[in-house]
Amino acid sequence: MLQPFTTIPFSNQSLFNPQISINSGQMFLWEKFDNSWYGVYGNHILKFSTTTINNGDSSNNNNNNNNVEFFSFPEFKEWEKQVFRLDDDIEKIIAGFSNDVVVSEAIRRYPGLRLMRQEPHQCMFSFVCASNTNILMIRRMLKNLSRKFGVKVIIDGKEFFTFPTADSLNKANINELLSCGIGYRAKAIKAVAEGIASGKLDIKELTHASYNDAKEQLLKIYGIGNKIADCILLFSLEKLESFPIDVWIARALSSYYDWVFIENKNRQKKEKKKIDDKITFGQYNILSEAIRNYFGKYSGYAQQYLFYYMRQNAAKKW
């Protein structure tokens, strides 16, 4: 049985709201049952539950304190610090965005949203599945892969699967991969698995490397382009300055940060690109550098708030 390792009061919700953080869209293998969330982190199953503690005064329903308890299997002590990046100085980071009205509004609307750290190999495989599809499909692909190549774990009577190891995916045959509904992404899964096996994708090296150096290595892998590389860098390789630009963020830039299109070179963006125009590799690099210069070393946090803001505004359901 899972034992709680940590219980924290939910009163500092404005700086840390686990549920809204999970809901940010990057956490593909998290599910909610009743008041508990369960998530796959490599070979660990993580869980947190919100509980209401009644102070005894039953006449006053408002006189309750909410707590959140964290569990894990196998034991992963204080995983919440690792996964929710609780060691980041969130107040300082937020303060750094105080001059930006859009991000400030997102922070005001969605207090407690945290950038989440993902298990690096899982993160790589997850995002190479993310090309030209939607979140529901990504979830399905990853669940299928886990069901086929992971290890079954029963927790609270519910069935979970650990995330496949790089080795198991490296050894998988192509038809097994295709049976998971990943389509042409199978080739990219293979390329990442081989990269890990060969040492070309070494987590320690990539984590230690600079943003530019690590990105250069990632871009060599078939199936990893600008956007996917930036996601991997931000969510699992400690590159907080990474600012992944997907179609949602591109819309945000087009709507609120128009100047990034102009700032550069002799880019006569008079007729600013239509909102849904795809961004070329070169344009991505230019936009990326301009916006990272603007938001600074915690650009990834700004991206996270912007992404959530755009998706909420669009009332996307995932």
Add this chain to the structure above:
DNA sequence: CGCCAGGCAACGG
């Protein structure tokens, strides 16, 4: 049926 969804690689100007 066609179109779309959190990109990418391959190829021709």
Add this chain to the structure above:
DNA sequence: CCGTTGCCTGGC
């Protein structure tokens, strides 16, 4: 450099 095209898959 840029723009275009095809791509697995499932939902609408």
